[in-house]
Amino acid sequence: MQQKIAELAGVSVRYGRHDVLSGIDLRIERGEFLALVGPSGAGKSTLLRVLSGLQAPTSGTVHRPEDDGGATRSVFQYPHLLPWRTVARNVRLGLEYRANGGRLFGGKEAADRRVREVLTELGIGELAGRYPAQLSGGQAQRVAVARAVVAGPSLLLLDEPFGALDPLTRADLQDWLRSVHTALGLSTVLVTHDLDEALLLGDRIGLLRPGGRPLESVTSPVTRREQLTDGSARRELLARFGSPAERDDLSGRDGPASPPPSAAGRDELEDHTRTKSDEPGRHHGAAPDAPAAAGSAGAASTRREALTITGSLALLAAPVVGSLLSTGDRTATAATPARPEAALRIGYLPITDAAPLLLAHDSGQFGRRGITTPAPVLYRGWAPLVEALQGGNVDLVHLLMPLAIQLRYDAKVPVKVLAWNHANGSALTVAKDVGRVEDLAGTKVAVPAWFSVHNVVLQKLLRKAGIKPVLDSAPSARDRTAQLVVIPPADMPTALQSGSISGYIVAEPFCAAAEVLGIGKILRFTGDVWKDHACCVTVVREQLVRDQPDVALRATEAIIAAQLAIRGDREGSARRLSEGRYLPQPLPALQRTFAARPDPAYLSSGAIRHPEWDSRRIDFQPHPYPGYTGELVRAMKETVVDANVTWLEDLDPAEVHGDLVATDISAAALDAAGGLTAFGATRVRTEVIEP
Numbered sequence: 001m002q003q004k005i006a007e008l009a010g011v012s013v014r015y016g017r018h019d020v021l022s023g024i025d026l027r028i029e030r031g032e033f034l035a036l037v038g039p040s041g042a043g044k045s046t047l048l049r050v051l052s053g054l055q056a057p058t059s060g061t062v063h064r065p066e067d068d069g070g071a072t073r074s075v076f077q078y079p080h081l082l083p084w085r086t087v088a089r090n091v092r093l094g095l096e097y098r099a100n101g102g103r104l105f106g107g108k109e110a111a112d113r114r115v116r117e118v119l120t121e122l123g124i125g126e127l128a129g130r131y132p133a134q135l136s137g138g139q140a141q142r143v144a145v146a147r148a149v150v151a152g153p154s155l156l157l158l159d160e161p162f163g164a165l166d167p168l169t170r171a172d173l174q175d176w177l178r179s180v181h182t183a184l185g186l187s188t189v190l191v192t193h194d195l196d197e198a199l200l201l202g203d204r205i206g207l208l209r210p211g212g213r214p215l216e217s218v219t220s221p222v223t224r225r226e227q228l229t230d231g232s233a234r235r236e237l238l239a240r241f242g243s244p245a246e247r248d249d250l251s252g253r254d255g256p257a258s259p260p261p262s263a264a265g266r267d268e269l270e271d272h273t274r275t276k277s278d279e280p281g282r283h284h285g286a287a288p289d290a291p292a293a294a295g296s297a298g299a300a301s302t303r304r305e306a307l308t309i310t311g312s313l314a315l316l317a318a319p320v321v322g323s324l325l326s327t328g329d330r331t332a333t334a335a336t337p338a339r340p341e342a343a344l345r346i347g348y349l350p351i352t353d354a355a356p357l358l359l360a361h362d363s364g365q366f367g368r369r370g371i372t373t374p375a376p377v378l379y380r381g382w383a384p385l386v387e388a389l390q391g392g393n394v395d396l397v398h399l400l401m402p403l404a405i406q407l408r409y410d411a412k413v414p415v416k417v418l419a420w421n422h423a424n425g426s427a428l429t430v431a432k433d434v435g436r437v438e439d440l441a442g443t444k445v446a447v448p449a450w451f452s453v454h455n456v457v458l459q460k461l462l463r464k465a466g467i468k469p470v471l472d473s474a475p476s477a478r479d480r481t482a483q484l485v486v487i488p489p490a491d492m493p494t495a496l497q498s499g500s501i502s503g504y505i506v507a508e509p510f511c512a513a514a515e516v517l518g519i520g521k522i523l524r525f526t527g528d529v530w531k532d533h534a535c536c537v538t539v540v541r542e543q544l545v546r547d548q549p550d551v552a553l554r555a556t557e558a559i560i561a562a563q564l565a566i567r568g569d570r571e572g573s574a575r576r577l578s579e580g581r582y583l584p585q586p587l588p589a590l591q592r593t594f595a596a597r598p599d600p601a602y603l604s605s606g607a608i609r610h611p612e613w614d615s616r617r618i619d620f621q622p623h624p625y626p627g628y629t630g631e632l633v634r635a636m637k638e639t640v641v642d643a644n645v646t647w648l649e650d651l652d653p654a655e656v657h658g659d660l661v662a663t664d665i666s667a668a669a670l671d672a673a674g675g676l677t678a679f680g681a682t683r684v685r686t687e688v689i690e691p
Helices: 044-052 087-096 100-103 108-121 136-147 166-185 195-201 232-239 244-249 268-272 298-311 350-362 382-391 400-407 453-464 490-500 511-518 542-547 547-568 570-579 586-594 601-605 626-637 653-660 663-671
Strands: 004-015 019-027 033-037 060-064 072-077 155-159 188-192 202-207 216-217 346-348 395-398 413-421 426-430 445-446 468-470 481-486 503-507 519-523 536-543
Touching: 004 044, 019 044, 033 044, 033 195, 044 072, 044 155, 044 188, 072 136, 087 108, 087 136, 087 503, 100 570, 108 136, 108 232, 136 166, 136 382, 155 244, 166 382, 188 195, 346 350, 346 382, 346 445, 350 395, 350 453, 350 536, 350 547, 350 570, 350 586, 382 395, 382 400, 382 536, 395 400, 400 413, 400 453, 400 536, 400 626, 400 653, 413 547, 413 653, 426 453, 426 490, 426 511, 445 453, 453 468, 453 481, 453 503, 453 626, 490 503, 490 511, 503 511, 511 519, 519 601, 536 542, 536 547, 547 663, 570 586, 626 653
Parallel strands: 033 188, 033 202, 072 155, 155 188, 346 395, 445 481, 445 503, 468 481
Antiparallel strands: 004 019, 004 060, 202 216, 395 536, 413 536, 426 503, 426 519
16 A cells, blocks of 8 residues: 555534535655646645645544644745745745754755755756746746655655646656656646646546535546547546536537557658657757756656647647757867857757758857857757857747747737748648648647647638638537647647547748658648748847947847758758758758759649749748738637637738837848848739738
């Protein structure tokens, strides 16, 4: 029998005549992760206060870790860090709670050593000398967790710890928390109103309902991925709540999940989609803000993978991997060096959208302009990349243009766009038996993020084909609906091969990879739907533009020079991205993506319907057209997403460009390179969209 850490027997809490908790029986075992979920007013936080000793029950008995010489620590929705203390000294408070000056651990030196150990183990060692004002929201909450666990508590209590974070950061920290729980051998109780979060993190779920009704405890239904294939486990949990209002308060979604990808062919796909720094035996370092806790990745990624395929999470936050590179401006290690006045750190995802940043670094374009760029850091998901930018771990990134808009106006992250990174560069890739967009009715189609040009273009195609995109219900051929789900790009080929989805729309070279591997085909290029549109843009924190405009200008000039060089040698650029280990996909896929001219077969297949546009599969030009920004905002307003979009409703398309884009810097950098004529473009254009 497992050892109990805490136990409640017949616990009730009454305020006046109101029963908040009634007859609660709960046993918490050593090493388990219990998620307490329920609608607002169900008594979740009250139960947590009883476990922490802050709330005495009206009746019943409570056995806490302190009764056996253990300890309980809590983390709340806000980190409550002391602003005058560094991160290390804030974490040391966790020892000072137990003994003045940390004497329990042998005095100040031993306490400081313990703090360093925990920060390193939790993957946030590089934050030790920062002050709270220098942290992003996600980083601050990681520090709050470190402060709670530094003294080795027997029980960790978490009260909505991610409720104040934006969806990107929240998704990333969920994975990180699960890894910390496993690596440190914690016993953890999480209170959340979000059923998806409970399904993702909990070994066991405690269901609480309003009115003082008894707690119902069930084993988490997603411990094995195959249990999600028809969505019945989630529906069963929701059905246990008594009213539609209670179910709605849990953000309840009841669509069936996609079947998991089969094992057949997975090894070959993984060889071509994982980063080379993940290969066995290859030395690699962790990027800043990487979750470093060991021994947990398997369980956490399986849970997130299962939930992501159902479409219940808006964005996937995958682990971060550091690229160790050795040529051009690159340094020999992944450690962040001391930063001279003109130094920029590059973060990127392994897609061809990042090519200008990577090749500007590789060819020394930044160095020639007096900017030091350490080894670019590869991230496996948009969430950790955004958090790294927000927290100051990287300075220069490529982001989905709609995501940059969402960050600035919804999440209030002060970002600025310096230039377009590229034009086109994406496609709708489908199974071989799909001949037309109309054939997608009754099937699932994957996008990499809700706020993406991919989602915008896909929904334009679906609407023209008479298909309604749905997010929270099963697709129906009879009703002419297609279910959209979010899947990370690297998982898309596997999902397509297994039949979990009928297609995906994403950045290259994942579309070309499906062709090279023989598992899918291109149905339409996005550049053949929206002529020469931008997908990703070059983004920095607004502070750089405000405080160091000369550095921002020189960085933009370096990127523009790289774009011109790519256009002049597409084959060589593809080879350099492969040989330099910047991108992990097979070279033939990169060569297809960078081809100067499209294969005539795309004309006969209908993948290209507008040859008169003379669009490249991927092209490079930096000018951020104001008309495109405005049209994109209008298109986002008509695009269905699984997120709160009230902020978007009031956004004026005509005002976004001047506020979001550093237009003066972009124009000056372009003029220094010979103007738009060097790219065969004009200063003004009219947006052409013909799905």
